[in-house]
Structures are given as structure tokens and as C-alpha cells.
Amino acid sequence: MSPTRRQFLAGSSAFMGAAALGLSPAALAQALREQGHPPTLVTIYLRGGADPLNAICPAGDPDYYKVRPTIAIPAKSDDANNPAVIPMTNLFGMHPAMKPLHKLYQDNRMAAIMNTGSTHPTRSHFDAQDFMERAAPGIKSVTEGWLNRYLTATQSNADRTLRAISLQPTLPRSLRGQYPVLAVPTGGADAAMNAFERMYSCDSNAEANQKNGLTMKEDSKPSDGDVPRVSGGAAVAPVERPEDDLNEYIAEKGEESIEKLRHLKGIVRGQGGGKYPNSRLARQLSDIAKVIKAGEGLEIAAIDYGGWDHHAYQGGNVGTMANMLTTLSEAIRAFHDDLGNHMDKTLVLVMSEFGRTVYENGNNGTDHGRGGFMMAVGGMVKGGNVYGKWTGLDKKNLVAGRDLPVHVDFRVVFAEALFSLFGFHADKEDFFPKYKSEDRPVGYLTPIANA
């Protein structure tokens, strides 16, 4: 047991209880939830189809250098300006730009999963993202995100205001759905919230309607004699009108916005964040860390990192993709270090809609492919490992002679995350539509109850 884990257990009575009483994963999650410190799943979605082979590079496979004559990352190098992969296994090494994550890999807190993806063969971004974020490949009638479905399936009256957040203008599709999740606007919101707080207060609305309703019963004059009712000149009797229902509903949503956003701002405004690099992703993760540390019951956070559609000028050990991998790795590392013990029950899951062509194209880039990769960082990760079934780069083992095959259904990875963190049985709950998994779990996580 690592020192950090021991410290964490010492600091958490529920965790102690779990260990001593053999609490089920679900019971543990519930106990932690009640304390405001539930496990947290943070997904980072690399939009555009991130290239697996130049992130977790099969540098031990000679074919790798055949299929990528210009953009492959060298297996070995003595030249600091031409950095080589950082070894992970006999076969794989991580891109040198991912150096910040290597320490976590060595400490068994980071793992990669190769040949992940969808059972649906689409190579279209929007279909692939939709199918993945709704965890329903090929089923367009499913419109709610998988994370939102999880929140709905496990909701209770005790749910905290910030049970789930997405720190960007609109919700990623994985968080869209009936469960109310806050998409946070950037800056300047205080004045707006102050200005409209009363207008969007449901209590005062109900009160007002009640007042009007009762008045109407007695006589049909407006209740407030000295306040003129302005209704465009025509007196409309305030009886039941469909437009009033919508008006109420909007007011309710507005009230909810203010409540959640104020709460969030109160937390993230404070000092006490760790050291983060200067990037949007890092700022988002820094805010998420603050919410976790504040014990506000955060269970799900989803953020997007776009721009991975590298059809041209992808670059090799330096260049466009290398820079983005640096941004990604530095932000995750800073988040990990900032969270300290909290990282024992926080999982960062990095994913993308599909992989890219095994062969580089004529523009030093790669095109849309099939099999991709995922990365997991957290205390419950059985790290220091590259999971998934690797079937090589031989053309006959590729889909259509060009793409990595999908050996790990992303739903298997998702299901394991929900079980490990929350004790949630995705299979039992019929959580993934029209899906009965025959696949064994990847085994990349230890249920935190067993930690």
C-alpha cells in the first residue's frame, strides 16, 4: 500500500469502514456521497479522432516505422532535439511530449488501453462522437448521454447542487439529458445573476401566483390596486394559460442556474489551487480540483479538448500533435499532483471518437480510422500497464487493410469505471441500450472498495 493511500484511508472514516466491514462498492460510494466526498469520474474528450499510434507508440514493432516513414517517433535517440519514445512495455513507449505522465505510469497510477472503440464502423466524427457519448453505437434514437443516464439512474433527493459539471459553454453530449447539469459560462456572469435573481426566483413566483389566484377567487380585479397591470391595453383574465406554464418553467431553470453557478463560483474563486500550466484545459481541471477538494459531492465532470483531426502536418516527436500532447499531459499531471489523496478516488479517463489510419498520408498526417486508445489516471488504476489486445500492424490484421481493429468496446471501459468508482452495475441496470456484453472487463481498475 502506498503512503498516499494509507494517509487517505486514515483521513476517511468511510473508507476505514469499507475496509473493516467489507462494504459493497455501491454502499461505499453512497457513504462517501453522504460525506460530500464521493468518487469522481473526470472524462477528457479529445475531439477529432486522436491518433493512437503516435501517442502510445508501438516502437517495438518494426512495422511501425514502415507505415509511418516521416512521422513515427524514434525508438531510441541520443539527440535531445530528436527525442525518442519513453518506454512503457517491450512493445510500447509513450510520446516524449507525454513525459509528465511517465512518473504516474511508473508509480502504477496511469495506464493506457489500446484498440478501443465502437462496434459501429462509422468514420464520421459526429456519428462516432454521438454513438460514443451516448454509449449506443448505431442507435440514433438514444439522445441522452451515458454520463447523464448514470446520474439519472442513481439520483436521489439528497443530490448535491454540483453533482455533475462541465466547465465549458455547452454541455458535451455525454452529459446532455434529463438530469440537470450545469454548463458554466465564462466570466461576467455575476452582474447578470445579480440583475435577474429576483426575476427568476421560483418561491416568489409561486407566492405571486398564489396571491393572484386567491384574489381572483374573491373578485376579478388585480390584487395590487396601485400597480397598473400592463397587458398591451387589453385586459386578459389571469386564468389558466399555457404560456404561464412555460413562463414558470423558464423561471425555475433560471433559478437553478443561479443557484448552481453561485455555488460553483464561490468555490472556484477561492485560492488554494495547485500549480497549473497556462492552458484552458489546465484551468478547467484546476476548477474541478477545487470542487472536489471542497467536498461538494462532485461525481461527474466532463470536458472537451478539441483539435485532434490531424489530416495534415500532424508532426512527429515535435509539431502540432506533440504540442497538444504536452498540453494534455501537463494539465493532467498538475491535476493529479494538486488533488493529492483525493486522487485515490478520482479517475481521469481520456478518450476520443476513433483512431486514425495506420499509414500516414501524403500530407504528413493521418485520416479517420477505427481502433483508438484511452488513458486512465487515478489511484484505483492498475497502472504501469498497456491494456487491450494488440494484433500488430500487418495489413491483413487491419480493418480494410488500413485501420487498427477495435478489440475493446468502449462500453466495457465505461462499465468498469462506473463499477469501480460507484459500484454501479451497467449491465444489470440495462444501462447500455440493446447491449448484452459478452466481453470480460479490461481489468484496468481496482474497485475502490477493495483498495
Added chain:
Amino acid sequence: MPNPTRKFYACLTLVLAMMVLSSAATAQATRPPDRGSGDGYDEGPELTIRERATHALNRMAFGARPGQVERVMEMGIENWMRQQLDPESIDDVYVDEYLAEKTPTLSMTNGELYREFRPPYTPYKNNPPTKAEREKRREEQQKRNRMEAQVEKQLRDSVLHRAVYSQRQFQEVIVAFWREHFSIDQQKGEVGLLANNWEEEVIRKYAFGKFEHLLMSSARHPAMLVYLDNIVSQKPLTESEQRMVDRFEDRENVPRSVRALRRQRGLNENYARELMELHTLGVDREYRQRDVTELSRVFTGWTARWTGNGQRQQGDYTFYFNENVHDTRNKLVLGSQLRGGGEDQGITVIRALAKHKYTADFIARKLCAYLLRDTPSEKLVKEIAGVFRKTKGDLPKVYEAIVFSDEFFYRQNHRVKFKTPFEYVVSALRATGAEVESYDRVDRALELMGQPTYRCPDPTGWYDQKEAWLDPGVLVYRWTFALDLAGNRISGVRVPDALLANLPVKELKEKMQKTVLPAGLNDRTSRIIDEELGRRPNAEQMLATMLGSPDFQQQ
């Protein structure tokens, strides 16, 4: 109502209980006992003339401009509606001038756009290219990106400008509908360059024509061919061809015919699927995966190329039927045997889809939801689908049937739609009579609100139902926009001084309400305005409050 929170139910139940208590006696006496769904009955009270005019302007326009409700009442609501149904009859000089001056790319052909905004790269002389060559290529690429961004911006500016200022408001409302129905995304590949011509030559050209023509032109425009990948869809290899490719896999000398086979990329089902799911029949109506695959074989070879020897110096970039990649084997689509192949096969299928009864249902329902309320009455949908079929998809007749239906002015359709961000922003600019010099910040606001124009990542287009937009957090952007607009803090946008003139509080409230919310204020909104602003009359604050109120989110 789709999945409101429990808390909301609790809140609503209380309110409803109070309302039922108060109005049960009078209401039930005047209503038919079986109203339930509201089909065929006005749930009343009947709209006032002023409410009717406002409703017409909320449905057949992006809201009223200052004084417009009065003008419509004066000319007669029906007369105004009839005029709007015939956009050609309305003079639109101001918009025409703007387009000619500010957005000339809208009237260019694809060929012209490519020539002017996508100059060819300087070819590499060395292999591999030298560092200097790569650097130059990078600069050229950046320059291209900047130029293309200009083209994209012009399209978005034109969309906003027309929506705010066009006299042909109903045309803009309808064009906005088809723009989403046949959604394309500027961010996907070359769509950014092709979308300008698409807007003019597909959406605008046929929005007041026959549905079949609209569908056909959408299927053949390079923007759609690129957006839904049909341009790269090619007949799949036969088994013997595949064997041939495999046989030469590790050989040094590969015959040209085999190399050609290798390059073949195979079927892409993207367009065939969306054609049925999103453009015509509706999701999972009649067709199955097998039909999708078979139909995508029908459309192999529907691609685009340069006319005139493929030279970019002249000619246009338009539809081209490429026989070489077309699948000529028999197909079975929706139960019909299609023998052999050819371009006509696709044309026949599109015509059949355009007049399919499910298409009539699908389009009728979608239009009624757009023009009346999110869940229109089954009776009306049926009626309108009938008009669609009878007129063979004559769209103006369909629109006319909807807006002159008995139900159009029913109380249950009045202010029951939640404005999309686009509708919110446009209606706010119209209501205030704002003058817009630059749409950059407006465009940015739409992006923040989650509805950037012509950049919907899904082929579904932006939804117009409330469940797509009424997320917690969304309203905060609208309030910010309301405050900034009223305070003249949106650069490039100016609210006229006359609207911001301070008056005694009663007059100020009445004037502002008549301008911004001409159908009147919700009782609670009115009360809160009195409480908040009753003592210190402040025009800017009054305007911002009304623009940010729940009432102004409704239409």
C-alpha cells in the same frame, strides 16, 4: 413536458392547484368536456387582436420591430400574413444593398470562390521537402485559412442581417427551418467554402418551391456531397477484386488496374442514411440498415468535379456522375428492385422519397412544431400532411395551410415556444430597433449560447424544441446579452437613444413593454419590475430587465 425536474413539478403543482381552485368554476363551463389534448379546440381565452398580431409576428417573423404590431394591426393581420407568404411581392432594398456591399461571396459560384479564396500551394521541388519549403507551405496554409474564414464569416453575417432586417420575414423564418433540416457544417473540410453557394442556390432558391426540387438540389450540391461524405463513396470491391488486391499485396510491380482497386475506398453510408432519416422519412420509418447500404450503392458516383477539363482556372465546381465508381449491380431499396445502375436510378429514388407518405408526415409534423408549438395536435399534423401529399409537396401551399389553419391562433400556441439562442438574439435586435455595424460580437454570443450559425456539429441541425436549450446555465448568457445590449456594450451594435430616453416610471414601463413585449407582461414579471424598478426609473435597466425576463424567452 419533457422531463422537468421533480422540484419543478412540486413548484408547478402548487401553482396549478391554485389556478384550478380559482378558475375551475368558470373554465369548465365554457370548455368542451373532452378537450384533453387540445385537438380541435381553442383552450381559450381567445387571443386579443393585439395578441394575434404579436403571435403572427412571433411565428411568421423573428418578433416585432418597434411599432410593427401597430402597423400589422392597421393593415390587417390577414393581409400582412398573405403578403409574407409571397416574399417576392415585398421590396427588400436595404438587405439587397447590404449583401451587395458586405457579403459579395454569397452570389459567387463555387468555382469563383475556390479561385479567389483557395489559391493552389506552391508545389514542393524537393523530396522530402526542405525546411524552407515546409515553412512556405505553412504560411500559405495560414493565409488560406484566413481567407476561408472571411468567406465563412460573410455567410454568417448575411444570415443574421437578413433575419434581423429583411422585410420578407416569413421567408427568413422558413429559410432558417430548411437550413437546419438540411444542416451542413462550415467546419467540415471544404464545406466552409461551399456553404455560401449552398445557402443561395439550394436553400433560398427552393424554400418557396417544391420539396422535391429542394431535396434534389440538396442531394447534388457539392456542399452536401462533401458534408455527408457521398463524394468519397465508391462501389465496394467484389470478392474477386478483393482477391486480386490481396494477391499483389507484397509484390513490387503492381498492375495499374490493381493499384486503382487499392485506392478505392468503398461505400460510405453517411448520406444514404441521413437522406432517409433526417431529410425525408424520419428516423426508423420503413427503412432498415439493409436499405441504407443498398441506397448508398445507388448513390455511388454522385460526386463533384471541375467542369471544363477539370481546370480550376475556369469553369465551376459542380455535381458530376462518375460512372467509374458507380455500382451497377441490382439493388433492393424499400422493397423495390432497382435493376442495373446509372445516374437516373438515384434521381428516381429521390423523387420517390420526396413524395413518400412518411415524408409528408415527417415534414408536416416538423413544420407544425416549428410554426405552432413543440408538440402540435395530431389533427393538424394529419391535415397538413394531407395538403403536402395533395399538392405534391408544394411548399408555399403547405405553409399557407398551417398559418391559416383554425388552430394557428389558438391560445395553446401563444407564447409557448422557448426561443432558440438564434431566435432570442435576433428578436432582441429587432425589438430594440438596434443598428448593427458588425455582427462579430453577436456571432460570438451565439457561440457562447451554444448555437453558432452554420456550425452545428450534427447533421440533425439545431433543434428548435425547448428541451434542447433550456439547460441550467444557458439563461445566464441571455441575461448577459440583455444587459450588454441595453447598455450599448456590444461593440458594433447600437440601441437607438430614443428607446433609452428616461421617462416617469409608469410611462417608461408602458412604452418599453409595448416595444419589447407587445403582447403584454406576465403578472409576476410585471410585479417584479415594479418592485425592482418602481422607484428609480432607468430606461437602460428597464430594457435589460424585459429582454432578460422569462417573457422574452417565449414566443
